[in-house]
Structures are given as structure tokens and as C-alpha cells.
Amino acid sequence: MSADGARMLTxxxxxxxxxxxxxxxxxxxxxxxxxxxxxxxxxxxxFALVAYAAPALAPAHYDDQRSARRLRPAFSTDEGRRFLxxxxxxxxxxxxxxxxxxxxxxxVGAVGVLAGALIGxxxxxLAGWFDGWPGTVLMRTADIQLAFPYLLLAIAVIxxxxxxxxxxxxxxxxRSWVVFARVVRASVLATKPLEFVQxxxxxxxxxxxxxxxxxxxHTLAPITVLATVEFANLILLEATLSFLGLxxxxxxxxxxxxLSDARAYLLxxxxxxxxxxxxxxxxxxxxxxxxxxxxDALDPQGN
Amino acid sequence: xxxxxxxxxxxxxPTLLGVTLVVFLLVRxxxxxxxxxxxxxxxxxxxxxxxxxxxxxQPLAVQYLRYVGDAARGDLGRSLVDGSPAIALVLxxxxxTIELTVAGMLIAVGVGIPVGVLSAIRRGSLLDRLxxxxxxxxxxxxxxWVGILLILIFAxxxxxxxxxxxxxxxxxxxxxxxxxxYMLPLLARMTRSSLLDVWRQDYVRTARAKGLRERTVIAKxxxxxxxxxxxxxxxxxxxxxxxxxxxxxxxxxxxxxxxxVLDAVYKRDYPVVQAAVLVVATVYIVTNLLVDLLYGVLxxxxxxx
Numbered sequence: 001m002s003a004d005g006a007r008m009l010t011x012x013x014x015x016x017x018x019x020x021x022x023x024x025x026x027x028x029x030x031x032x033x034x035x036x037x038x039x040x041x042x043x044x045x046x047f048a049l050v051a052y053a054a055p056a057l058a059p060a061h062y063d064d065q066r067s068a069r070r071l072r073p074a075f076s077t078d079e080g081r082r083f084l085x086x087x088x089x090x091x092x093x094x095x096x097x098x099x100x101x102x103x104x105x106x107x108v109g110a111v112g113v114l115a116g117a118l119i120g121x122x123x124x125x126l127a128g129w130f131d132g133w134p135g136t137v138l139m140r141t142a143d144i145q146l147a148f149p150y151l152l153l154a155i156a157v158i159x160x161x162x163x164x165x166x167x168x169x170x171x172x173x174x175r176s177w178v179v180f181a182r183v184v185r186a187s188v189l190a191t192k193p194l195e196f197v198q199x200x201x202x203x204x205x206x207x208x209x210x211x212x213x214x215x216x217x218h219t220l221a222p223i224t225v226l227a228t229v230e231f232a233n234l235i236l237l238e239a240t241l242s243f244l245g246l247x248x249x250x251x252x253x254x255x256x257x258x259l260s261d262a263r264a265y266l267l268x269x270x271x272x273x274x275x276x277x278x279x280x281x282x283x284x285x286x287x288x289x290x291x292x293x294x295x296d297a298l299d300p301q302g303n
Numbered sequence: 304x305x306x307x308x309x310x311x312x313x314x315x316x317p318t319l320l321g322v323t324l325v326v327f328l329l330v331r332x333x334x335x336x337x338x339x340x341x342x343x344x345x346x347x348x349x350x351x352x353x354x355x356x357x358x359x360x361q362p363l364a365v366q367y368l369r370y371v372g373d374a375a376r377g378d379l380g381r382s383l384v385d386g387s388p389a390i391a392l393v394l395x396x397x398x399x400t401i402e403l404t405v406a407g408m409l410i411a412v413g414v415g416i417p418v419g420v421l422s423a424i425r426r427g428s429l430l431d432r433l434x435x436x437x438x439x440x441x442x443x444x445x446x447x448w449v450g451i452l453l454i455l456i457f458a459x460x461x462x463x464x465x466x467x468x469x470x471x472x473x474x475x476x477x478x479x480x481x482x483x484x485y486m487l488p489l490l491a492r493m494t495r496s497s498l499l500d501v502w503r504q505d506y507v508r509t510a511r512a513k514g515l516r517e518r519t520v521i522a523k524x525x526x527x528x529x530x531x532x533x534x535x536x537x538x539x540x541x542x543x544x545x546x547x548x549x550x551x552x553x554x555x556x557x558x559x560x561x562x563x564v565l566d567a568v569y570k571r572d573y574p575v576v577q578a579a580v581l582v583v584a585t586v587y588i589v590t591n592l593l594v595d596l597l598y599g600v601l602x603x604x605x606x607x608x
Binding site: 140141143144145148149150151152153155156157158159160232236239240243244245246256259262263266267270273274276277280281282284285288289 | 317318321322325326329330439440442443444445446447448451452454455459542543545546547549550553564565567568569571573576577579580583584587
């Protein structure tokens with residue numbers, strides 16, 4: 001992307017000279033011309049920056065409590081300090097908590113997708129290459145997992161193993177590996193009989209090197225699209241689990257937990273039930289927009 | 304058709320076995336159940352009789368077979384909280400969950416498919432764009448947050464509908480609408496794109512060339528072919544909806560399996576959690592079987608072996 005971006009900047013000049021462009025460059029330009037996808041990428045980048053710089057950006061510590069300033073409305077001040085989005089039931093600055101909570105959502109979502117993509121790609125490569133009984137067994141396992149209503153599985157796993165950041169990531173990876181495995185396997189099955197793969201095999205390349213050097217590059221486009229869409233899904237799931245009290249444990253904030261806490265104050269302080277939901281919606285929408293844009297850029301024929 | 308049905312029923316067996324294996328392992332891997340039954344001060348020697356009584360001293364494979372045998376007879380253990388059979392407690396709450404899920408599904412189908420059809424017919428129009436923005440927004444909102452917003456608007460501010468509980472149809476409206484948003488966006492999107500897929504098919508052109516009215520072509524020729532991917536999504540979404548019901552129930556205090564299983568999780572009532580997982584997974588698997596059978600009705604090619 002960054003190389004494409006750089007080429008894009010000089011694109012107008014280059015366009016007048018007959019330069020042979022790679023496929024990657026054309027895809028990159030198609031993506032850059034998609035305002036919705038770019039808006040999505042921008043929002044995600046902004047949120048990632050905010051999460052990374054949370055200690056510097058947040059006006060207060062996420063657990064800075066004071067009962068004297070409970071449930072203040074937005075723009076209120078207390079002892080010379082301004083609370084842009086007001087305070088919560090323990091007198092904590094809502095904006096600061098929103099900023100710190102972005103760390104949980106983005107980190108858990110990203111690590112969950114990464115783990116799911118790694119496991120799923122590995123399983124998919126193996127299941128596609130050994131398409132006899134080993135492949136069948138692997139894909140049956142995936143089917144059985146799909147036979148589970150996922151959220152219930154996640155709740156059961158966390159109920160039995162306890163809630164922690166690592167269990168949260170584990171549970172989210174558990175959800176996403178299946179989709180990656182299926183797509184990669186289908187892609188391996190489609191590429192394996194092709195001439196260039198057979199040629200590589202005939203010239204003495206081992207299966208591992210053929211898989212990694214010749215087949216894997218063909219699966220990267222669908223994996224990228226999937227990863228973006230799954231990232232959106234995992235953020236929603238993390239929020240849901242946190243809302244049910246099965247995510248990150250207090251006092252560290254997460255958007256889902258903030259919404260759960262705010263429920264008790266719905267009659268009097270409904271604004272507390274709005275901010276975290278908007279944060280979730282913006283993040284998920286940004287990832288979905290980027291995912292749609294990537295899909296269109298990589299596969300212009302699809303609807 | 305009978306052969307097809309038989310084969311699909313046989314395929315249920317390994318899936319159900321897999322589900323029981325996962326549930327069994329979850330419970331065993333996570334610790335010694337007798338630790339929960341006996342006081343915390345109990346030594347391993349104290350626990351030995353209890354372990355023997357529950358068959359925990361047997362090899363894992365034997366334990367699993369006994370577990371499957373018990374499960375097949377409908378014995379999934381007793382609640383650690385009040386001692387009644389776990390399965391009965393779960394089945395008692397199942398109708399409320401199914402009622403909610405089906406109501407949510409009906410709303411999703413009733414709104415999602417027409418929106419998808421209209422968007423496809425008027426592709427690129429303002430209506431299409433608004434619908435697709437709506438779909439994107441719907442997909443990006445956490446379902447439980449939608450529930451909270453609906454409560455805020457319709458129960459707290461306007462006072463049109465009750466906040467929670469399950470007494471009359473009015474109690475069903477907000478939870479059902481919330482749950483429908485689990486399925487509605489994807490359903491509308493799938494309907495639109497699968498209609499656009501069949502738009503240029505030869506048989507559709509033939510139907511138009513025959514001089515059929517556009518409405519007939521869409522309703523009789525295109526929608527039927529487009530229904531197959533729609534039904535697939537619907538089947539998959541039903542499982543998502545069942546799980547989504549857990550969250551929706553928790554938002555609206557709906558007395559179904561969802562609120563029940565969450566309560567069991569908080570109380571560490573493992574037999575109940577286990578029973579609930581098995582029951583919901585079974586409902587899910589059977590629904591997917593029904594969806595597969597529905598394919599056979601929609602598309603005659605699938606019935607032939």
C-alpha cells in the first residue's frame with residue numbers, strides 16, 4: 001500500500017510516459033480513488049493513533065474517581081478542570097475512558113484477527129494441499145465449530161477458563177480461523193492443478209516452498225479483504241462480551257463495559273449510553289468501508 | 304428426496320458427537336468439578352470418594368462415552384444451585400427464546416427482502432443509496448446498543464412500549480426489532496446482490512422476450528433463483544440470531560435461555576451452562592438441516608444424488 005501510495009503521488013507525471021504498471025499499482029489506485037474506503041482507512045488510522053497515544057491525549061487517568069463530581073453533563077467544569085463529555089457514575093472523565101477503551105477494542109480486534117488469520121491460513125494450506133482424508137478431517141472440524149452458535153461457545157469458554165485479555169483474544173481467534181481456513185483451502189485447491197505450480201514441483205521444489213512461494217501469494221488478496229471484515233466483526237464481538245461482563249475486567253475501561261455500566265443511569269443520564277456506542281459504530285463502520293473498498297479494488301467484477 | 308433426507312440425517316451424527324466432545328472437553332480441561340462441589344479446604348484425599356462417585360477416576364475416553372450415553376438419555380446433570388435437572392431448566396426457557404428469535408426473523412425477512420428487491424430494481428437511485436447506507440449503518444451498530452437506544456426512545460422518552468419483561472405482545476416488539484437487526488442488513492444486501500446476479504441470465508431475458516410483465520419476471524423467475532443464496536444466509540443467520548438472542552434477552556430482561564445461561568455463568572453453575580450449550584447447538588444444527596431440505600424444494604437439481 002505505501003509503495004502504491006508513493007507511486008500514486010507521482011501518478012500524473014508517470015501517466016504520460018508509457019510505463020508498464022504492475023497489477024498492484026492499478027489496484028492501489030482504484031482503492032485510493034474510492035472516497036468511502038479512504039474515509040474508512042483514515043478513521044481507523046486516527047483511532048489507532050488515539051489509542052496508541054492515549055496516556056498523552058487523555059485529559060485524565062481512566063480511573064480518576066471523585067464522588068463529588070459524579071454524573072456531570074458534557075462541558076462541565078470542576079475545580080478548574082473541564083470535562084468535555086462529562087463524568088460517569090464514579091466521577092471519572094468519560095472522554096478519557098473512551099480514549100483508553102480504544103486500546104482494548106483495537107488491540108484485541110487486531111491480535112484476534114492476526115491469530116485467526118495465521119491459524120486459518122496454515123490449516124487452509126494444509127487442508128488444500130493434502131486434500132485426501134487429512135483435509136477432510138480439518139474441514140470437518142471447521143464445520144463442527146460452525147455448528148456452534150459462536151457467542152454461546154465464547155461465553156462457555158470464558159465461563160470455564162475465566163475472563164482475561166489473553167482468553168478474550170483466544171476466543172476471538174477461535175471464531176475467525178474458520179473463515180480464513182475455508183478461503184485459503186479453496187484457493188489452494190484452485191491453484192494446485194495450474195501449470196506454474198506443477199512446473200515448480202517438476203523442477204524439484206518441495207511442497208513447503210511451492211505452498212509459500214507460489215500458492216500463498218495468490219491467497220493474499222482474499223485474506224486481506226477477510227481480515228478487514230473480520231476485524232470489524234471481532235470489535236463488535238469484543239464489545240458484546242464486555243457488555244456481558246466477560247471481557248476486560250475493571251477498572252480498565254472498554255466500550256462494551258461502559259455501555260453496560262451506563263444502563264443503570266438510562267433514565268437520568270442517557271448520554272452515557274450514547275458515546276461508547278458511537279465509538280463502536282465509527283470503528284466498525286470504518287473497517288467495513290475499508291473492507292468493501294478493498295474487495296472492489298481487488299475484484300472489480302464482484303457485486 | 305427420501306434418500307437425500309436420510310443422508311442428511313446421517314451427517315448429523317458426527318456433528319452432534321463433535322459438539323458433545325467440545326462441551327465435554329471444555330468442562331474437563333478447565334478443572335476438577337469436585338473442587339466446586341466440596342469445600343475449598345478439601346484435600347485430594349478428601350475428594351477421592353466424590354471423584355469415584357462421579358466416575359472421574361476413569362480414563363477420559365470412558366468418561367466421555369458415559370457422558371454421551373447420559374446425554375442421549377436426556378440426562379445432562381443437575382444444577383449446582385438448586386439441584387433440579389439441568390436439561391429441564393433449559394427446556395423450560397427455550398420457548399421464550401424461540402418466540403423472540405422467530406419474531407426477529409420475521410421482521411428481518413419482512414423488511415430485508417423487500418428493501419433488497421427495491422434496491423435491486425432501482426439500482427443507483429436515491430432509494431438504493433439510502434438503503435445501502437442504512438445497511439452499512441445497521442451492520443456497524445452493536446445490537447445491544449440498538450436495544451438500549453430503542454429503550455431510550457420508545458420506552459423512556461415516548462413511553463409507547465414497556466422497557467422489559469414478557470407479558471404481552473407489546474413486550475415483544477422492542478426485543479424482536481433489536482434482534483431483527485442482527486439479520487436485516489445482510490439479508491437486504493444479499494437479496495440485492497443475488498437479484499443483480501440473475502438479472503442478465505439467459506432465462507430471464509427469455510422471460511422478458513416472451514412479453515411477460517416485468518413484475519412477473521421478477522417475482523416468478525428471478526426471485527426464485529435468487530432465493531437460494533438468501534435462504535443460505537437466513538439459515539446461517541438463524542444461528543447468529545439464537546446467539547444474538549442471548550445479548551438481546553440480557554438487554555430487555557427477556558426470560559429465555561440467554562438470560563438463564565448468563566446467570567448460570569455468573570453463578571458458575573456448570574451443568575446448566577453445558578446443558579444450555581448442547582440444547583442451543585442442537586436447535587441450531589436441526590435448523591440448518593431444515594434449511595438444506597428447503598434448498599431441495601427450491602432447486603430441484605440439489606435433490607438428485
